[in-house]
Amino acid sequence: MVRLRRQRADLSLQDLADRVGCAKSYLSAIETGQRNAPSDEFLTKLEAALMIESGALVEAGRWERSMAAGGQAVQREVTKLRADQQTARRLAELLSSRSRTLDDAYRSGELRGLVEQLEGSDHGPVAGVIPVPMPNEVPLINKVAAGYSREFTDLAYPARVADEYIRCPDLNDPDAFAARVVGDSMEPAYSEGDIVIFSPAQQLKSGMDCFARLEPDHESTFKRVYFERDGDEQVIRLQPLNNAYPPRIVKRDAVAGLYKAVSVMRSIG
Numbered sequence: 165m166v167r168l169r170r171q172r173a174d175l176s177l178q179d180l181a182d183r184v185g186c187a188k189s190y191l192s193a194i195e196t197g198q199r200n201a202p203s204d205e206f207l208t209k210l211e212a213a214l215m216i217e218s219g220a221l222v223e224a225g226r227w228e229r230s231m232a233a234g235g236q237a238v239q240r241e242v243t244k245l246r247a248d249q250q251t252a253r254r255l256a257e258l259l260s261s262r263s264r265t266l267d268d269a270y271r272s273g274e275l276r277g278l279v280e281q282l283e284g285s286d287h288g289p290v291a292g293v294i295p296v297p298m299p300n301e302v303p304l305i306n307k308v309a310a311g312y313s314r315e316f317t318d319l320a321y322p323a324r325v326a327d328e329y330i331r332c333p334d335l336n337d338p339d340a341f342a343a344r345v346v347g348d349s350m351e352p353a354y355s356e357g358d359i360v361i362f363s364p365a366q367q368l369k370s371g372m373d374c375f376a377r378l379e380p381d382h383e384s385t386f387k388r389v390y391f392e393r394d395g396d397e398q399v400i401r402l403q404p405l406n407n408a409y410p411p412r413i414v415k416r417d418a419v420a421g422l423y424k425a426v427s428v429m430r431s432i433g
Contacts, residue, residue, distance in 0.1 A: 165224055167195040183213040200301065200329075201225030203338070207250040229301075287382060301329040302361060312343055312375075312384035330359060335426065337365040342429075343375060345385065349378040349404040350386060359429040360386065365425040376402060377421040386413075389422060 170180050181188045184206070193199040201207065207221040240356045306312050330342045345358040350373070354360065370391040374379075377384050387402040398416040 165216075165221060166191075166210060166214070169216055170195075173214060176271065177215075180210075180213060184209040201228040201314045269367055295336065302335070302342050303333055304330055304342045304344070305327040306343050306361065311384070327402050330361065330429065332427065335361065339362070339364045341423075342424075345386060349406050349409045350388075351406045353427060354386075355430065357430070360425050361427045361429070362423040363426045364421075364423050366426060368422055368424055373425040375418060375421075375423045375425070376400075379418050379420045382420075384426075 172176070175183075177188050177191055181191045184191075186206070192263070194202060202225065204222045204225065207225045208218075210216070211218055211221045223230060332340065339365045340361060342361050343353045344421050345356050348356055353373070360373075360375075368374065368389075370389070372389060373386070374389045375384065375386050376389065385402065387404060390401040390403060392399050392401055392413075394413070399413050399421055400416055400422075402412040402414065404411065
């Protein structure tokens with residue numbers, strides 16, 4: 165859908181990428197099916213840039229993500245449904261045709277074949293397949309261990325267009341994101357290279373491990389946070405778990421965002 169409308173609008177991949185604010189390679193991967201459909205937010209930008217009816221791409225993207233998350237079993241069932249729809253349309257055409265009688269259709273074997281196809285179709289649960297929650301794909305905002313991303317949306321959440329995504333079956337937060345641990349300040353609980361999943365939807369409490377965004381320089385860091393007071397002023401203590409590093413005290417209004425760590429992924433070496 166994206167490629168067809170882009171070509172009709174006489175836009176190059178780079179033209180469209182510039183309009184929606186993403187990499188040309190990312191857009192190409194979407195058009196060629198090398199990546200699953202992106203977020204609703206990004207698809208809405210594409211709709212505006214390509215003058216597509218509002219919601220059309222978003223709905224198609226949700227369908228594509230559901231198909232991919234459901235795996236081969238879901239895709240087989242959808243293929244069967246589509247085949248049954250074609251069979252039903254053909255049967256309706258046959259019954260309403262004035263050029264052929266039902267006797268002709270029966271003698272040819274086509275009528276019987278169509279009926280048997282529909283009678284033999286089973287749309288119940290796939291035998292042996294246990295329903296599982298659809299995994300949520302979250303963007304990994306720092307693919308390489310060189311620092312944390314500063315690209316966040318106006319809603320204070322990370323920009324969802326990323327070069328890599330992490331699947332989280334037990335997470336139900338469309339604004340969740342992942343980041344690799346940089347450095348050793350959070351050892352021994354977290355080692356450099358670990359991938360930590362953060363959820364903006366989770367309620368915050370003092371003593372939680374959080375991804376913090378600091379103003380005015382858009383600095384980002386991963387620390388254990390404590391909500392404290394310095395006299396009448398509210399402050400936040402950013403506490404490394406590694407005792408070799410000192411804590412940092414910042415004013416509450418200097419913190420642009422705090423996002424709770426909900427899970428960690430690491431390689432076993």
